[in-house]
Amino acid sequence: MYPSRFRYEAPRSLDEAVSLLREGGDDAKVLAGGQSLVPLMKLRFASPELIVDINNLPGLDYEKQDADGTIRIGALRRHASLERSELLKSRQPVMAAAAPLIADPIVRNRGTLVGSLCHADPQGDWASVVTALGGQVVAFGPGGRRTIPITGFVSGPFQNALAPDEIAIEAVIPAPKGTPAGGYLKLERRVGDFATVGVAVALEMSGGTVIRAGIALTGVGGSTISAGEAAQALTGGPLSAQSIAQAADLAAGAANPRTDHRGSAEYKRHMVKTFVARILSRADGGATVAERAA
């Protein structure tokens, strides 16, 4: 298998990249880690006429923290770097927890977090994690920069809110106001597989009270699901057996799974409930859980 023919450009500046994209219009595609795009091109599910390879753009391979605690992850930051990131481990443990659960170690050497958000696969893990954390994506286009909340950025299955001549340059995770807790649990058939079910829970705790909660679900709907009501049920009070059970039920209700080769709809919904309860029951005191279950 090999892709259909395309013109290839590897610009050295963002401005150049954007003008190439503008020229190519709907027939142009950005190439980041290539771990989703290249397989699609080989299968001819995607046949772009112009590939704009952003791997040579300077200054996009970073994760950094602003003075106020906001975390920024550049478009060329690979999953593998995030897996090893001390910054995420200490500041944003839910992300550190999720990173090693993405794909397999070799794919993680190339694939990027921002590329994963752009790809908007309903089974993509990062979109759920960033949704639970209330993150944003910064886009760069001919008109400059704009910041798009993740819930609006992922606009449907394999759809994002970028204009054809825009590049996503970074993901932004707002500074937590309390102690971060929560985690990411992923049910998969084997290491490296996409999620049968994935659940991201991001809490901010202050003196035993949940001051912010976000819950998002992977693989159980046509798109990444933000379980807003479930998160709402937790906010403003302590974690109790009752609030945990309520949030787990609401999250299961927000899931819209389909029966497929990975499992029945009923099973997947049940796993959402189990995972939400499991993360929350361990989150008291600021713990972070990450596990792959098979």
Add this chain to the structure above:
Amino acid sequence: MTIVYDDTSEDTGSVPIRRIKFTINGKKKIAEVEPRLLLSHLIRRGLELTGTHMGCDTTNCGACTVLVDGKPVKSCTMLAVQVDGHEISTVEGLAGQSELHPLQEGFKQEHGLQCGFCTPGMMMAAKALLDENPSPTEDEVRWALSGNLCRCTGYQNIVKSVLWAAEKLRGSAE
């Protein structure tokens, strides 16, 4: 260097060709390639280094794993044009003039292969691990190889082979 793909496109427009320079197993090379050429095809067909295997062609099996600037990548899922200015290592680069690499020796000693199809990818992934972490635990070896599939061995002996090589590389094996 010429590598031929079937011309299935309807359009009769010109074929974009890129000239790239890269290093493979320490040797400098120049190639002219169509941008759509996959790295795996550059290696196997263009350079005739057929030690790099292609098992699935769908980014799942890891048989095609090579190192680009020291990091393992699935060569069926990278474009050849992307290695312009970079360094590639394949399984052919492991052995010296007359001596096997400790990883190759390890796979022999510990029966780390049966059909051998996955072996080049396993060795390259293991090489990257040992370069970064000379004393991995069994768990760390399993984790590092979790992107490489083997249909024969049940992995047990592959893990042992890598641990054998690690020990030898640390200079303590007989």
